[in-house]
Amino acid sequence: MTASVSQSIVESGQRAAERSDASAGGVAKKATFKVWRGDSNGGKLETYTTEVSEGMVVLDAIHQIQSESANDLAVRWNCKAGKCGSCSAEVNGMPKLMCMTRLNDLDLSEPVTVEPMRAFPPVRDLVTDVSWNFEVKKRITKFTPRAPDVADGTWRMDQADVDRVQEFRKCIECFLCQDVCHVLRDHNKHDSFIGPRFLTYTAALEMHPLDTVDRTAELKEAHGIGYCNITKCCTKVCPEGITITDNAIIPLKERVVDEHYDPLRALVRLFRRKSQ
Ligand code: SF4
Numbered sequence: 202m203t204a205s206v207s208q209s210i211v212e213s214g215q216r217a218a219e220r221s222d223a224s225a226g227g228v229a230k231k232a233t234f235k236v237w238r239g240d241s242n243g244g245k246l247e248t249y250t251t252e253v254s255e256g257m258v259v260l261d262a263i264h265q266i267q268s269e270s271a272n273d274l275a276v277r278w279n280c281k282a283g284k285c286g287s288c289s290a291e292v293n294g295m296p297k298l299m300c301m302t303r304l305n306d307l308d309l310s311e312p313v314t315v316e317p318m319r320a321f322p323p324v325r326d327l328v329t330d331v332s333w334n335f336e337v338k339k340r341i342t343k344f345t346p347r348a349p350d351v352a353d354g355t356w357r358m359d360q361a362d363v364d365r366v367q368e369f370r371k372c373i374e375c376f377l378c379q380d381v382c383h384v385l386r387d388h389n390k391h392d393s394f395i396g397p398r399f400l401t402y403t404a405a406l407e408m409h410p411l412d413t414v415d416r417t418a419e420l421k422e423a424h425g426i427g428y429c430n431i432t433k434c435c436t437k438v439c440p441e442g443i444t445i446t447d448n449a450i451i452p453l454k455e456r457v458v459d460e461h462y463d464p465l466r467a468l469v470r471l472f473r474r475k476s477q
């Protein structure tokens with residue numbers, strides 16, 4: 202070990218000791234949380250105060266409130282690492298993963314509100330029923346690869362085509378993008394619009410180098426792509442940083458326009474129908 206490395210380890214150890222002394226001797230910091238409590242029949246915000254410390258995230262505070270004063274508070278979570286997509290909620294009115302929202306980044310001089318996602322029916326407290334999303338996914342035409350390119354059953358693809366869809370695969374199905382989208386959140390178009398998560402999923406299929414299906418008709422009609430007016434709110438809340446609007450939705454809209462609103466293609470379709 203070099204002198205400078207060992208020196209920096211000693212210094213960082215000293216700093217950690219100083220921080221620990223300060224917290225031991227200092228006054229514990231408290232924060233107030235207004236947490237939505239209720240079920241499908243309605244509910245209201247309840248106020249809880251708990252001790253907070255450096256490094257805590259909103260989910261830690263909720264767990265602390267659960268153990269100290271609200272044993273029956275319902276909250277869904279699994280990984281506490283931003284990877285399972287279970288702990289989605291609205292923190293100070295913004296769709297967030299509770300396990301990735303640091304208290305340091307919030308103004309703790311004011312109460313922090315924690316509410317369930319608004320675009321889906323409440324089950325209890327912070328838990329919502331997101332099963333509509335799983336039904337939507339089933340309605341999207343499945344991946345249909347072309348026949349293998351080579352006799353040994355394998356395919357050949359350009360790396361650029363493979364790379365293009367990788368971004369969409371990062372989705373953790375937290376449904377925060379669905380929650381923030383005004384088409385679902387404010388206009389309740391759940392029957393006629395699949396939402397940004399599933400437009401991204403469709404883009405991954407449509408742009409897949411092996412897929413053979415044209416999903417533009419279902420995008421235009423049953424899946425309601427026309428409702429999206431490219432506000433980009435979905436892209437802003439995505440915890441995986443997927444460029445939902447620019448890389449998924451806009452290219453899909455362009456495909457729909459090319460296929461269904463191009464007068465030349467419309468003429469060709471008409472001619473084909475007549476000659477059948
Ligand atoms: S860009 Fe489209 S899908 Fe995304 S939030 Fe806005 S309207 Fe919804």
Ligand code: SF4
Pocket residue numbers: 371372373374375376377378379397398401438439440441442443445
């Ligand atoms: S696209 Fe992003 S915000 Fe939407 S469900 Fe996937 S990870 Fe969550």
Ligand code: FES
Pocket residue numbers: 278279280281282283284285286287288289298299300301
């Ligand atoms: S607990 Fe898994 S993403 Fe938050």
